[in-house]
Amino acid sequence: MNVKDLFAYGESVPGYEVRVLNEREARAAAAILFVGAFLGLTNGVMLHTAIFSKYFVTFFAIDFTIRIIQPRYAPSLILGRFFVQNQKPEYVGAAQKRFAWILGFVLAWPMFYYLVIDFQPNPLKVLVCLLCMALLFFEAAFSICLGCKIFEWVKRKDPKYCPGGVCEMNIKEPIQRFSPTQKIILITTFVVMLYGVYGYFTKLPDKTIFVQKMKVLMMTQEELDAIQAAKEKAEEEAFFSDGEDF
Numbered sequence: 738m739n740v741k742d743l744f745a746y747g748e749s750v751p752g753y754e755v756r757v758l759n760e761r762e763a764r765a766a767a768a769i770l771f772v773g774a775f776l777g778l779t780n781g782v783m784l785h786t787a788i789f790s791k792y793f794v795t796f797f798a799i800d801f802t803i804r805i806i807q808p809r810y811a812p813s814l815i816l817g818r819f820f821v822q823n824q825k826p827e828y829v830g831a832a833q834k835r836f837a838w839i840l841g842f843v844l845a846w847p848m849f850y851y852l853v854i855d856f857q858p859n860p861l862k863v864l865v866c867l868l869c870m871a872l873l874f875f876e877a878a879f880s881i882c883l884g885c886k887i888f889e890w891v892k893r894k895d896p897k898y899c900p901g902g903v904c905e906m907n908i909k910e911p912i913q914r915f916s917p918t919q920k921i922i923l924i925t926t927f928v929v930m931l932y933g934v935y936g937y938f939t940k941l942p943d944k945t946i947f948v949q950k951m952k953v954l955m956m957t958q959e960e961l962d963a964i965q966a967a968k969e970k971a972e973e974e975a976f977f978s979d980g981e982d983f
Contacts, residue, residue: 746807747831757828758808760880765817768877770797774870791853797869798845804838829885837884844869 747756774797777790796812803811808831844865851857875881915923 744807746835748809750828753828756831758831758834759818759821760827760829761821761824762814762817763829763834763882764877764880765820766811766813767817767873769813769816770800771870771873771877773797774866774873778866778870787852787856791856794845794849794852798842798849801838801842801845805835805842808834808838829882833885833888834882836888837882840884840887841869841872 745756747758750757773793777787777793780789781787800811800813804814808814848862848865848869851862872883875883
């Protein structure tokens with residue numbers, strides 16, 4: 738490897754007009770990061786500890802910094818390569834992947850500050866975490882790189898070699914189309930799923946730890962102070978009430 742290739746972004750592969758990256762590695766890395774984010778969220782909600790999340794967010798921020806500088810040295814991508822090393826590479830343009838990872842970088846470092854340096858959890862930060870998880874899940878499960886799509890919209894000339902070949906594919910194959918029956922099933926499934934999520938948050942208001950935690954996160958400081966004052970008053974009344982029994 739010469740000095741030029743050492744600092745060049747992406748890999749030069751014969752038959753491809755631009756430098757590329759292996760999408761299989763990126764998808765595997767996205768899955769690994771999604772698992773870490775999910776474990777951090779569940780630890781925070783169920784065990785009421787942010788220790789795992791702090792370590793994960795630190796790793797996430799460093800990893801995405803390395804990705805936008807030189808992806809061949811990013812820890813998560815190296816882990817992804819380990820798991821898919823025996824699979825045939827799926828090459829995608831390095832430029833759009835870098836743009837997508839820059840978006841991740843922009844989300845990562847503010848989260849690092851507010852969850853690691855100056856721990857201040859609030860609904861907005863939780864939503865940012867959920868957004869990151871959604872982006873990771875879409876890439877890992879469906880090979881949908883939303884950052885790459887944004888890159889396609891802002892770039893005047895269509896990028897080459899997008900994940901899944903979406904930049905080059907103009908006509909869908911018959912197996913990719915939906916019949917009327919499949920469309921009905923698809924719409925019904927979406928409606929049922931949305932209702933299920935709605936029911937989870939509204940029909941079981943105090944029966945799930947996650948909902949309880951989200952309700953607290955959504956409260957204003959005045960509401961939290963009022964709840965704390967009511968709790969202290971109830972404890973005081975209970976104390977004096979127990980004293981009257983003697």
